[in-house]
Amino acid sequence: MRLILLGPPGAGKGTQAQRLVHKHHIVQLSTGEMLRSAVATGTPIGLQAKDIMASGALVPDEIVVGIISDRLDQPDMKNGFILDGFPRTVPQAAALDELLKKKHIKLDAVVELRVNESALLNRVETRVAEMRARGEEVRIDDTPEVLSKRLASYRTLTEPLIHYYSERRKLLTVDGMMTIEHVTREINRILAAIGAVELKAAAPKPAKKLARKPAKAAASKSASPAGKKAAKTAAKPAKAAPKAGKAASKGAKKAKKATAKTGRKVAKKAAKKAVKKVTKRRAKR
Numbered sequence: 001m002r003l004i005l006l007g008p009p010g011a012g013k014g015t016q017a018q019r020l021v022h023k024h025h026i027v028q029l030s031t032g033e034m035l036r037s038a039v040a041t042g043t044p045i046g047l048q049a050k051d052i053m054a055s056g057a058l059v060p061d062e063i064v065v066g067i068i069s070d071r072l073d074q075p076d077m078k079n080g081f082i083l084d085g086f087p088r089t090v091p092q093a094a095a096l097d098e099l100l101k102k103k104h105i106k107l108d109a110v111v112e113l114r115v116n117e118s119a120l121l122n123r124v125e126t127r128v129a130e131m132r133a134r135g136e137e138v139r140i141d142d143t144p145e146v147l148s149k150r151l152a153s154y155r156t157l158t159e160p161l162i163h164y165y166s167e168r169r170k171l172l173t174v175d176g177m178m179t180i181e182h183v184t185r186e187i188n189r190i191l192a193a194i195g196a197v198e199l200k201a202a203a204p205k206p207a208k209k210l211a212r213k214p215a216k217a218a219a220s221k222s223a224s225p226a227g228k229k230a231a232k233t234a235a236k237p238a239k240a241a242p243k244a245g246k247a248a249s250k251g252a253k254k255a256k257k258a259t260a261k262t263g264r265k266v267a268k269k270a271a272k273k274a275v276k277k278v279t280k281r282r283a284k285r
């Protein structure tokens, strides 16, 4: 599984990344962590990044792209990875596309954690208090002043990635205001829906015979092209999933009926109709 986690500082990317790492045995690539460790050990990159990070601004694209490119070549990447904090600008995303293409790696999805900005300062303050209580060193950029700068750079430079990945049909949006446990469950549910992970207890119950098949496979078995296409559409973005899912399953049912009656052609038509419905509903919003 290969994922990107997208969201403002304090959205919970690090927390969710760790949970995904644990569950799916993949590697977390956090550019923030990598840079902090470079600063701590005083490498040339660390020396370059130190003051920039302390001010809440972004480190130049070529530095982080270089770090990620090297890291993707390591053997522990073979099970998959989760990118946390990268890409953070459109040029970084374009560079990542190039890297992945060159290395023949396919990205499964980009999970956006959507949170109310008003909650972020509180979350970061809680994180700082908890770290202090544990006797851990507190990040020097975790102050209200620097946080507001980090937020501003997220808004102007990183937020456009939501559009970038949604255009490329990679974006899945999750409500990051739920409890940590709920957010994890929701992420796993949508990843199962697109077939990126095996269906487990968190996912909706499929038909008995298909219990251990990924969502994509189950859909394609149960309802020909309609189910396949509609399930894919329903899963993105996740926010639209309940409504879209309904329309999709309706479409899938129709398609199944049609297949029995007049074969593939009619099924395809029903599939198209289902997808159109979903798209139309989204366009209205």
Ligand code: ADP
Pocket: 008, 009, 010, 031, 032, 033, 035, 052, 053, 054, 056, 057, 058, 059, 060, 061, 064, 084, 085, 086, 087, 088, 092, 141, 150
């Ligand atoms: P957060 O997402 O909470 O702001 P991170 O740990 O991801 O924190 O990043 C901390 C700092 O490291 C950023 O403010 C920035 O200076 C630098 N940084 C991390 N990732 C990138 C990136 N992809 N591009 C540029 N700078 C980065």
